[in-house]
Amino acid sequence: MATIKWAIMGTGTIAKSFAQGLDSLADAELYAVGSRYLQHAEQFGERFPAQKYYCSYEALACDPDVDVVYIATPNSAHKDNILLCLNHGKSVLCEKPFTLNRHETAEVIRVAREKNLFLMEGMWTRFFPVYRQVREWLDAEAIGPVRMVSADFGFRREGPAEDRKVGLHRGGGALMDVGVYPISFASWVFRQAPSTITGVASLYETGVDDLSAMTLLYPDGQVAVLSCSINTPTQKEARIIGNKGTIVIPEFSKAISATLAVIGEAPVTVTFPLEGNGYNYQAAAVMACLRAGKTECELMPLDESLAIMAQMDELRRQWGVVFPGER
Ligand SMILES: NC(=O)c1ccc[n+]([C@@H]2O[C@H](COP(=O)([O-])OP(=O)(O)OC[C@H]3O[C@@H](n4cnc5c(N)ncnc54)[C@H](OP(=O)(O)O)[C@@H]3O)[C@@H](O)[C@H]2O)c1
Structure with missing residues (x-):
């Protein structure tokens, strides 16, 4: 080949x-x-x-x-x-x-x-070069054992109500469109599925979720606090918090940099510009x-x-978002 x-x-x-x-x-x-x-x-x-x-x-x-x-x-x-x-x-x-x-x-x-x-x-975001550096920090326990992840992905949708992003028949909604990114990010960090996942969501007139907050509990007691939206712009920031410090990834969905902030030390920021469009x-x-x-x-x-899809199923179950043919 x-x-x-x-x-x-x-x-x-x-x-x-x-x-x-x-x-x-x-x-x-x-x-x-x-x-x-x-x-x-x-x-x-x-x-x-x-x-x-x-x-x-x-x-x-x-x-x-x-x-x-x-x-x-x-x-x-x-x-x-x-x-x-x-x-x-x-x-x-x-x-x-x-x-x-x-x-x-x-x-x-x-x-x-x-x-x-x-x-x-x-899940294209996982392949950005900066994530190799973040993984190295995690593997070296640069911030100590990870206790918590937070990540959000929200934007304000423009377009008609029949847009695929809000069409129930197209598998739309904030969770499906962008919520999958923070969920996948938490999965990448913890390398396992949560034991408990709960969420609240506001629903759009078509029956899909358009703004939600989610909390995940992992088997060893770590947590993730995630949110997503297709009607509200958010920072799209991810934070990984350990008992010795924090890794911050601005715009984690198109990440080019990350900052390692260890308590008592000067923060270190690394930048890996994207080659191509990512x-x-x-x-x-x-x-x-x-x-x-x-x-x-x-x-x-x-x-x-x-496993990620199962978490999204559970959230939709809690919110009553059912796609045609699923009943
Ligand atoms: N990785 C990312 O950054 C990213 C960003 C945006 C979207 N996505 C994902 O990519 C997928 C497509 O999103 P998109 O924004 O590109 O959507 P889009 O602009 O609506 O394009 C979807 C394409 O799918 C084809 N299609 C097949 N059946 C269709 C149907 N029943 N109705 C409408 N189009 C149909 C059409 O191409 P033809 O007319 O040529 O058949 C259409 O142009 C989604 O799964 C979305 O979650 C990923």
Whole structure:
């Protein structure tokens, strides 16, 4: 696999960002674009040229020369789109949140494992270089044993009420759109699932959550305090607090810096500017896995995606947010 041939499924907002990310990788090729409409695929190609444009997702999945498919469709379509690709023998990177719920995630994982194919949730933030430094600090217990994590991800949504971000039928809501980031962050820090998760949420007129606060308790007594919103802009800051100090990551969802503040010492700030637009890092990690013959990425393992989805299911259960077909 000298150059890895990517296919992009869906031609919306994030597909364009991902294509731009691929552009900065010398060993990646945007080979094919698949859309529900040929016109969308060709319009996408005006900005991000590919060799093939397909007018159906199935036609894209059937192309024998595609090495890996990046799925950038609405949340409600992820499961079917992942299965379509896996059933045609394709490796898959699928946007977050992985699927609508735990049952769907369990199904796609089962099929990927049965077929021995690569599959990963596109939790792109984990792959930024600054997180390697944060992990080193954590492993060295630079702030002592971690006691608490706090993280928030909120923004003010612009757009019509039928927007996918608030459509119940599209798997919308703040939790699904951005809440998955702080939950995934806490999971990354603690390397385990919480024993208890509770939350409160305000609901939008469509029935999805639009502002919520969540508290998580871990088996060894640590806690996480998280929040998310699609109607309120927040700092998007993450803090990891140990009994000797704190690590602060400003804008943790697109992190380029982190500050280590140990009690009694001068704070140290490290900066790792992003190369490319940031989406290139997860793409590079996927390609490294494919070249190594791996079917999972250690930085975003499938069982962890499943555990995160189970936490989101529990929060939605508490809030009464039910997607069509879940009853
Ligand atoms: N990683 C990140 O930073 C990030 C940021 C934003 C979104 N996301 C995730 O990426 C996914 C897509 O988000 P987006 O903002 O790119 O959405 P979007 O702009 O609405 O694009 C979604 C695309 O999916 C395709 N699609 C398939 N079935 C559809 C349907 N029934 N209705 C509408 N479009 C449909 C369409 O492409 P065709 O017309 O070509 O088929 C559409 O352009 C979501 O899962 C979201 O959570 C991730």
